[in-house]
Amino acid sequence: MSQTATLYRMVTDEHICPYGLRSKDLLEQKGFSVDDHPLISREQTDTFKSKYGVETTPQTFIDDKRIGGYDDLRTYFGKGKAGQTGTTYxxxxxxxxxxxxxxxxxxxxxxxxxxxxxxxxxxxxxxxxxxxxxxxxxxxxxxxxxxxxxxxxxxxxxxxxxxxxxxxxxxxxxxxxxxxxxxxxxxxxxxxxxxxxxxxxxxxxxxxxxxxxxxxxxxxxxxxxxxxxxxxxxxxxxxxxxx
Incomplete structure (x- = not known):
């Protein structure tokens, strides 16, 4: 039976958070069933941030524990920093x-x-x-x-x-x-x-x-x-x- 993760991410007419989509994809790759909670307005997003004392979205929760944003989620799964870093050919x-x-x-x-x-x-x-x-x-x-x-x-x-x-x-x-x-x-x-x-x-x-x-x-x-x-x-x- 797959684990369930709860994800809060910003999805408004003006902005769909790319890191929310990346977080959802990463969770699904790891076999999680995602309880997705789109924040469909700036007001909802601000209310969520205030409630949990966070400054950014998306935010992922696993076993009722807040993991954090996309970078935090990657760290949780033992993955390195996203994107190219340092010098590269x-x-x-x-x-x-x-x-x-x-x-x-x-x-x-x-x-x-x-x-x-x-x-x-x-x-x-x-x-x-x-x-x-x-x-x-x-x-x-x-x-x-x-x-x-x-x-x-x-x-x-x-x-x-x-x-x-x-x-x-x-x-x-x-x-x-x-x-x-x-x-x-x-x-x-x-x-x-x-x-x-x-x-x-x-x-x-x-x-x-x-x-x-x-x-x-x-x-x-x-x-x-x-x-x-x-x-x-x-x-x-x-x-x-x-x-």
Missing amino acids: TPVLVIFSVALLLALAFQFVVAGSYISVRTLMLFIAFSMTLLAVQKLKDLYSFTTSFITYDLLAMKWLRYGYIYPFIEAYAGIAMVAQLPALAVAPFSLFIGTVGAISVIKAVYMDKRELTCACVGGDSNVPLGFVSLSENLFMVAGALLMFVY
Whole structure:
């Protein structure tokens, strides 16, 4: 016979508490039957908070004992803090993985094969384009992080604002197979400056920084994976000249 947990969570016309839904889902995952009590107005919510002396909802009760909010419930079940914490390479790895799958799919549709030099070019192009989108969604945040380690952006801040547009242009132009001289110099320039900047900041100066490669609000550490973005740009430029 399953245990029963009592859950109070805010469900109004203006706001459905996401942590209330997460609490309900977690309880059900753990085999609990949930006695759900939606608080359907601000007045009901305030009355509940006052009655139990709490400042937030949702609140979970098990065996008539108050467990607390969603984070407290996770602790009760021996689970760590929700969401990503600390530095992580996940955003970059996800982008590279999606770019690779796009390149394989595109190459198969166009040429009927998966592996070729063109597949590598497409992988680089899609990676550059997806990374550029991450930067362009908040240019101010990106540049605030970028100027702390990019050698050119330190000297000329405007370069930080121009950089994502160049990266997007180079990536899209590679997919479109524009002439090498119209694309490769841009990719080669920003890739070379970027690679030198990362090498100096991380491997020579030994600075611990977050990388702006997926936007200024990321927790991606500046290092080898970040350097790979710039090396891909250089490789793409050289491949355009060769092929």
